[in-house]
Amino acid sequence: MSLNGNDSQSCGTDIQPCRSIARAIRQVAWGGRIYLDGTGTERTPYRCSLEMAHEQHPGTAVQKSLVMEGWRALPHISCFKGFHFIKKSTIMSGVLAIALSSIAFRQTPLMFQDCETITISNCSFEDTAIALYVQIRNNVRMQLNIQRSSFVKNNISCVKIVLINNAQDQDHFVAVNISETKFMENGMQKRWFSRGVVTIQSLNTQPTSVHVQISCLNTTSVNNVGYFMNLDLPSAVTSEVYNDVRLFNNTLSDLVKTSTGRRTQHVVNSLYNSNTRKTRVKFSNVRCSHNHLLRCIKTHSEEAQVEIRNSSFVGQRLPNDSGGGGGGGVFF
Numbered sequence: 001m002s003l004n005g006n007d008s009q010s011c012g013t014d015i016q017p018c019r020s021i022a023r024a025i026r027q028v029a030w031g032g033r034i035y036l037d038g039t040g041t042e043r044t045p046y047r048c049s050l051e052m053a054h055e056q057h058p059g060t061a062v063q064k065s066l067v068m069e070g071w072r073a074l075p076h077i078s079c080f081k082g083f084h085f086i087k088k089s090t091i092m093s094g095v096l097a098i099a100l101s102s103i104a105f106r107q108t109p110l111m112f113q114d115c116e117t118i119t120i121s122n123c124s125f126e127d128t129a130i131a132l133y134v135q136i137r138n139n140v141r142m143q144l145n146i147q148r149s150s151f152v153k154n155n156i157s158c159v160k161i162v163l164i165n166n167a168q169d170q171d172h173f174v175a176v177n178i179s180e181t182k183f184m185e186n187g188m189q190k191r192w193f194s195r196g197v198v199t200i201q202s203l204n205t206q207p208t209s210v211h212v213q214i215s216c217l218n219t220t221s222v223n224n225v226g227y228f229m230n231l232d233l234p235s236a237v238t239s240e241v242y243n244d245v246r247l248f249n250n251t252l253s254d255l256v257k258t259s260t261g262r263r264t265q266h267v268v269n270s271l272y273n274s275n276t277r278k279t280r281v282k283f284s285n286v287r288c289s290h291n292h293l294l295r296c297i298k299t300h301s302e303e304a305q306v307e308i309r310n311s312s313f314v315g316q317r318l319p320n321d322s323g324g325g326g327g328g329g330v331f332f
Contacts, residue, residue, distance in 0.1 A: 002037040003044060021046055021077070025062055030094065033067040036103065038075035045106065048079035059084050059111070065095065070102035070122075082109035082128075085118075087139070105131070114139045121147040128154050134161040136172065143175040154186045157195045157226075163202040163210060163233075171209040174200065179217040187225030187253065194253040196226025202233045210236035212276075218244040221271070225253050227294075228271040238274070240281040247271050251292040270298035279304040286311040293317065 001024045005017035012018055012027040017037065024034045036046065048060045059081035087096040097117040100110075104124045112118055113135045125131035131154050136142050144161070151158040163172055176198070187194025202210060210233055221228045228247055231238065250271060271294050274281070279301040288296035289312065296313045299306060 001034065003040050003046075022048070022060055025060070025064075025066070028064070028066055030064045031066065031097070033069070035069060035071040036075035036077075037071050038073035041073070041076040042104075045076040045078040047077075048081055048083070059109070061086060062098070063088050065097045067099040067101070068103065069100070074102060074104055076104045076106060077108050078106045079108045082111060084111045085113070085115055087114035109133065111135070113137060116141055117143050117145075119145045119147075120149055121145075122149060124150045124152065125154060125158070126152045130154070130157045130160050132159045134159075136161070136163045136174070140170045141173045144177070146178045146181050148180045150182045150184070151186055151197070152182075152184050153189060155189055156187065156193050157197070157199060158183055158186055159198045160195075161198075161200045163204055171211060173211045173213075175213045176200070177215045178219055179215070181219050183219075183221045183224055183228075185223045188223065194225035196230060197221055197224055197228045199227075199230045200233060201230075202235065204235070208235065212236050212238040212240075214238065214240040214242075216240075216242045216245055220246045220248075221250060222246070222248045224250045226250075227273050229273070231274045231276055233276050236276045237278040238276050238280065240279070241284075242272075242282070242286055243284045245283075245286045247286070247288040247291060247296065249290050249292075250294055252294060269293065270295040272297045272299075274299045274301065276301050278302060279306070281305070282307040282309070283311050284309045288313045288316070290315040291317070 001019065001021065002017040003019065005011060005019040007019050007023040008016065010016060011023060018024040018027060028034055059079065060083050062083060062085045085096070085098050095116045096114065098112065098115055099119040100123055102122040105126070105128070107127050109128050109130055111133045114137055115134070116139055118134065120132070131151055134142065134144060161174065161176070183197045186197065200212065212231070212233060228250065252269065271288065271291060279299055283297070294316070296316065
């Protein structure tokens with residue numbers, strides 16, 4: 001597709017490209033590929049189309065597996081109402097797989113509901129409330145892969161994954177792989193509401209077992225407000241690896257700094273914060289330094305196996321009663 005294309009009934013070829021993302025989505029088959037010509041889009045980015053709005057979501061709805069990638073020049077997309085990748089309840093056999101590659105998203109939230117596989121590569125996300133919001137309702141497996149991407153100046157959170165009550169009495173399996181990715185200056189614009197980089201949270205009231213695998217490799221978190229990884233999964237069993245991770249100059253939100261009494265007990269005050277049933281985590285070559293009012297690592301679990309190798313925790317600016325000490329900020 002191209003800004004110079006035309007949304008005809010037969011568009012979608014190299015010779016006759018579509019003009020809008022909405023038309024390209026309609027034209028592409030399940031599992032097909034959409035190429036976005038980025039020529040001229042830095043000044044005139046691709047926009048949303050109200051014709052594909054979902055009845056419950058105001059943004060452009062996508063209800064099929066597809067690949068969307070940049071072509072020729074880097075395509076820019078600016079869509080305040082965002083894109084909503086939603087699995088139809090009537091489709092029980094098809095796996096909803098979404099892959100986005102080489103795209104610059106500006107003020108464009110992406111919401112995924114019951115997607116089994118989400119792959120983000122060579123993309124950038126900037127100036128959005130929550131860049132990636134993943135809801136797990138009726139599917140029991142979900143894998144999120146983020147590679148060679150950047151999250152800059154987003155307001156509340158970069159990645160939020162929420163498990164919500166569903167009718168299936170089955171275990172949940174969640175895999176999150178992040179590699180060669182940078183998180184910078186997120187939460188700085190709206191410090192009162194900032195939550196941090198990655199959140200995985202369970203809202204299930206039933207004691208459903210959750211199995212979580214996390215791989216975080218060669219990742220940088222600099223000048224963000226809030227935590228780096230927050231796992232609020234009381235019934236979960238986790239297996240986690242963090243290798244070559246750099247956590248520099250992060251801080252708490254103004255809301256936390258000014259709060260007193262009981263309110264502070266419900267606020268995350270660690271860059272890595274884990275509340276699970278069982279935790280098995282390995283930190284290798286992790287550098288955590290000069291973060292303000294934030295511990296580096298905190299775990300709360302019935303059973304925890306924590307291994308730390310070749311890592312440094314220095315220059316943490318913590319109050320004396322924080323439990324993390326004045327230098328390292330590691331708390332179990």
